[in-house]
Amino acid sequence: xxxxxxxxxxxxxxxxxxxxxxxxxxxxxxxxxxxxxxxxxxxxxxxxxxxxxxxxxxxxxxxxxxxxxxxxxxxxxxxxxxxxxxxxxxxxxxxxxxxxxxxxxxxxxxxxxxxxxxxxxxxxxxxxxxxxxxxxxxxxxxxxxxxxxxxxxxxxxxxxxxxxxxxxxxxxxxxxxxxxxxxxxxxxxxxxxxxxxxxxxxxxxxxxxxxxxxxxxxxxxxxxxxx
Numbered sequence: 001x002x003x004x005x006x007x008x009x010x011x012x013x014x015x016x017x018x019x020x021x022x023x024x025x026x027x028x029x030x031x032x033x034x035x036x037x038x039x040x041x042x043x044x045x046x047x048x049x050x051x052x053x054x055x056x057x058x059x060x061x062x063x064x065x066x067x068x069x070x071x072x073x074x075x076x077x078x079x080x081x082x083x084x085x086x087x088x089x090x091x092x093x094x095x096x097x098x099x100x101x102x103x104x105x106x107x108x109x110x111x112x113x114x115x116x117x118x119x120x121x122x123x124x125x126x127x128x129x130x131x132x133x134x135x136x137x138x139x140x141x142x143x144x145x146x147x148x149x150x151x152x153x154x155x156x157x158x159x160x161x162x163x164x165x166x167x168x169x170x171x172x173x174x175x176x177x178x179x180x181x182x183x184x185x186x187x188x189x190x191x192x193x194x195x196x197x198x199x200x201x202x203x204x205x206x207x208x209x210x211x212x213x214x215x216x217x218x219x220x221x222x223x224x225x226x227x
Contacts, residue, residue: 001026002058006212009053015044018053026057042068043175043204048089051075051201052209070175072155074203077196079183081165085195088123088180094195101164102190108159110189111169114182115157119149122178152177166197 009018019041020034027034040062042054056062082099086092102110156172171179180196187194202209 001030002060004061005055005057006207006209007053007055008209008212008214009045009050010214011048011050014047015041015053019055022055022057038062040065043071043073045201046089046180046199048091049199049201051199052204052207052212053201054204054207068204071205072172072174073177073201073205074170074172075179076160076168076170076198076200076202077179077183078198079167079169079187079194080197081167081187081190081192081194083165083195084184084193088184089196089199092195097193099192102192104159104162106190107162107167110186111157111159113189114186115154117151117153120152120178120181120185121149122147123181150176154182157182167194172203 005022007018007022009015013021019039023034023037023039026032026037026039030037038057038059038061040056042056042065045051045053054068056065056068081102083094083096085094153174154171154177155174156170158170159167160170161168171177171182173179173182179199183194183196200209
């Protein structure tokens, strides 16, 4: 079995959970041990997030991982104004910071500041390597984590719905853009705090989550047999 497998990752699973799950299905179908089956993903999603993962199955395809790692992505997200999280998502320690709800006009003005090329500092709780170690590992150990700002591009950032304290948005961004940080930075420009409560990746370049299979054995196996 070789090819590209689009998977709709459920909340609570890591990207590696999905890879291991599919690897076991491939191994069973091919009569091999999982360690002898080549399966890899081309860009992680946070455990709390859902949506599109591009998996590559088979040696010929896993070699092509670099072709898929720098593609633009589209996300749907919900930001919670007036509360902050140590990790920028529901998995961290949450603290409320009550304040005056911003008007839709003020919110729109803040959002507009983050369109185009911007400088972004990735979150401490990220998979970026610092001196050979993952930033999230250092952060969990209580060590100082200093990450330099880097340029990213926000092609589209649109408010879909606003009912304080929740804001639903859609973002079309370049590879390497952290939505958790984008949400926090928008709130900061409003003089408040926020964190990302929901995150769903719907597109990676021309690949759409509408064409993805659920992380269920029957769905995955049916698709693998079509490769």
